[in-house]
Amino acid sequence: FLILLALGALGALFLLLGSGPINLATLNPRIAQSLEERLGDRYTVSIGSTYLMRTDGGIALGFGGITLRDRAGRSVLSAPRGRVDLDALSLLALGVKVRRLELDGLDLRLHLRQDGALSIAAAGDPSATTIEMPAPSVAPPEQPSAPDFGLLVFRVIDAMTGASQSLDRVALVHGHLVIENDGLARPTVYDDLAIAFDKNGDDATIQASAQGPAGRWSVEAQARGGDSRAVTVTARDLSFADLVSFHAGRMPFDTDMPISFKLEARLTPTSAIQSLEGRLSLGAGxxxxxxxxHEPFLVDEATGEVSWNREAGRYDFQNFQLLAGGTHLLAAGWVAPPKASEAAWTLRFDSGDTVFGAERPGEKPIVIDQATLQARYLAADSRFVIDHMAIHGPAIGGEASGETASAPGGATLKMKLGLGPSDLGDVLRLWPSFINPDARNWCLEHVHGGQLLSGSMTVDWDAAAFDAAVHKRAVPAASVRGEFAIHDTAVDLLPGAPALSGLDANGLVTGHDFVVGAKSGVLEMSPTRRIQVSDISYTVPDTTPAPIVAAQAEAHMQGSADALADLLSRDALKRYAGFAIDPNTVKGQFEGKIALDLKLGKTAKPEDNQFRAEGNLTNFRVDHFLASERLDQAALGVVADKGDLKISGQGQMYGVPVTIDLSKGASEEGTVALGLTFDNAARAKLGLPGAALL
Structure with missing residues (x-):
């Protein structure tokens, strides 16, 4: 009978709730008093009307609003509505004890300043006070210490499961969060923010999720206290923008790859790490x-695993894999925290399977069958040292070392780089796109094939030079020095002109200029038309980053006249010659010097380049030079300078000597003056009477 009576009463209660909440205003003071007792003596609590309400999980005690005030009477937190769960045993004793507090529609605003200080506003009242959290203190450099991960885990567990928790269950639903970061251009807004904390004995769970700019993300932490202390943290679909929102400084990179991970840690009774396992996954972005x-690098997926190697005292990283189109990387390694015998973080990573996919038509993948990185980080000096980095593959090999450290006014950088015999095209493709990008792009477009026999580079930048390099300004000439030797390389200096091939060249790079020289090369117009090129030089006299950078190329050339005519008929040089001659109608030899004034840069145009040449034509013959008449046995001097052309000399026409004087301006059609002397025999041969000529 009692059971039936209870069920009937419960059914009647649900029917009443179906028509609306049941007002229980008399409970307001007792609920507020219970919350104040659980929160301590720091705050006073006032709540709106209290009522029984029907929820998806059954019946709950709701309220129309809540406000927390500090002892000065200022609002600290307010929410428009919420609900509480009361302790059943206390109710049997006619007492009120709040076990769970849920806030609905809380509006949070965080302001992160440049120094790391944080202000939290959790009340809609304009006069409400904010919760101020000062900037984190910086440990003196003379007292470095490695972060104790075991202690960190212990604090997380204690914070979640310890007796200091005033409530066993706290939740926030339908919240709104705005983060104003002084280092970002605009605030970050999160809607439908949900946070739930649940404690049951030695176990506790925190769950959080929200709809952010990049989509919905969630984080969950589970902690176990007592003798078997452990914590598990799981995150799904975090975005880098979410993490940056809580960072006071400017990040050195950006990404939109969704971040997911799971980390499990267990502690010994002495709070040392007993075990740690984790897995990280980055989605496409x-x-x-x-x-x-820097050109964005598109990634399909990146994954990896980490575990604590207790015997070796280090974190082991396994199965680190990156997939990006035809590019893939598989690596493993370890990171060891400082020890008594070693005051630095140390690390080593190795890869036996790295492939860089082709980026352009005709390219082949770059295979790296062995790569190694050994490095240290000294926290006391804020110094990162690469002791040894090396790559080796079928067509490429090299090694490097270096270090960077904090210094007054910025950071310093020292680096040594050495390359062994390698495919030159592979080296250019691996050239980082943000280091002298104009030179890199020019080389990728204009340098073809060949081998890098050897290469070396040293960099020594103080804080001022490092800052100049980062901000695309000139660095001291002596702060950079590089040397290289290449074999059997082809270069096309002008679009539309044949490539200069067969180059064996040596080069020098400093912080101010770039010089390449080669003894010989070949311009091949066709299998039967070749021009021999010697004393070749290519110079960038000032490599200071600028929209347009000047360069010069010079060479000595010699070959057949028909090969020269073929060269001058190409689109790249036709505008400088101003006329075209059919290569099949000329014979003879030429020799001379050529110089090109080039412009490099994203906005450079072909017409910005200038052409200068000076040389001689010998034993020169042109069929149909004047109507059907041939110019024969000519010796001509040629001077071309920035569109102006002058040709002068002498030869034979009509069987008599002729002098030639041709001049043409950059925007003129040009004039040709011919001087011929006919004697009586020549006039008779041509059938020209003297009177007619007069």
Whole structure:
């Protein structure tokens, strides 16, 4: 009978709730008092009308609003509505004890300043006070210490499961969060923010989720206290923008890859790490350094695993894999925290399977069958040292070392790079796009094939030079020095002109200029028409980053006249010659010097380039030079300078000597003056009477 009576009463209660909440205003003071007792003596609590309400999970005690005030009477937190769960045992004793508090529609605003200080506003009242969290203190450099991950885990567990928790269950639903970061251009807004904390004995769980600019994300942390302390953190679909929102400084890179991970840690009774296992997954997106010249790197997926190696005292990283189109990388390694015998973080990573996919038609993948990185980080000096980095593959090999450290006014950089015999095209493709991008792009477009026999580079930048390099300004000439030797390389200096091939060249790079020289090369117009080129030089006298950078190329050339005519008929040089001659109608030899004034840069145009040449034509013959008459046995001097052309000399026409004087301006059609002397025999041969000529 009692059971039936209880069920009947419960059914009647649900029917009443179906028509609306049941007002229980008399409970307001007792609920507020219970909350104040659970929160301590720091706050006073006031709540709106209290009522029984029907929820998806059954019956709950709701309220029309809540406000927390500090002892000065200022609002600290307010929410338009919420609900509480009361302790059943206390109710049997006619007492009120709040076990769960849920806030609905809380409006949060966080303001992160440049120094790391944080202000939290959780009340809609304009006069409400904010919760101020000062900037984190910086440990003196003379007292470095490695972060104790075991202690960190212990604090997380204690914070979640310890007796200091005033409520066993706290939740926030339908919240709104705005983060104003002084380092970002605009605030970050999160809608439908949900946070739930649930504690049951030694176990506790925190769950959080929200709809952010990049989509919905969620984070969950589970902690176990007592003798078997452990914590598990799981995150799904976090975005880098979400993490940056809580970072006071400017990040050196950007990415939109969704971040998911799971981390499990267990502690010994002495709070040391007993075990740690984790897995990280990055979804499809881009990765881009904070440099306007860095080309975004598109990634399909990246995954990896980490575990604590207790015997070796280090974190082991396994199965780190990156997939990006035809590019893939598989690596493993370890990171060891500082020890008594070693005051630095140390790391080593190795890869035996790295392939860089082709980026352009005709390219082949770059295979790296062995790559190694050994490095240290000294926290006391804020110094990162690469002790050894090396790559080796069927067509490429090299090694490097270096270090960077914090210094007054910025950072310093020292680096040594060495390359062994390698495919030159592969080296150019691996050239980072943000380091002298104009030179890199020019080389990728104009340098073809060949081998890098050897290469080396040293960089020594103080803080001022490092800052200049980062901000695309000139660095001291002596701060950079590179040397290289290449074999059997082809270069096309002008679009539309044949490539200069067969080059064995040596080059020098400094912080101010770039010089390449080669003893010989070949311009091949066709299998039967070749021009021999010698004393070749290519110079960029000032490599200071600029929209347009000047370069010069010079060479000595010699070959057949028909090969020269073929060269001058190409579109790249036709505008400088101003006329075209059919290569099949000329014979003879030429020799001379040529110089090109080039312009490099994204906005450079072909017409910005200038052409200069000076040389001689010998034993020169042109069929149909004047109507059907041939110019024969000519010796001509040629001077071309920035569109102006002058040709002068002498030869034979009509069987008599002729002098030739041709001049043409850059925007003129040009004039030709011919001087011929006919004697009586020549006039008779041509059938020209003297009177007619007069």
């Amino acid at each position: 881009y990765f881009k350094l904070d440099d306007p010249d």
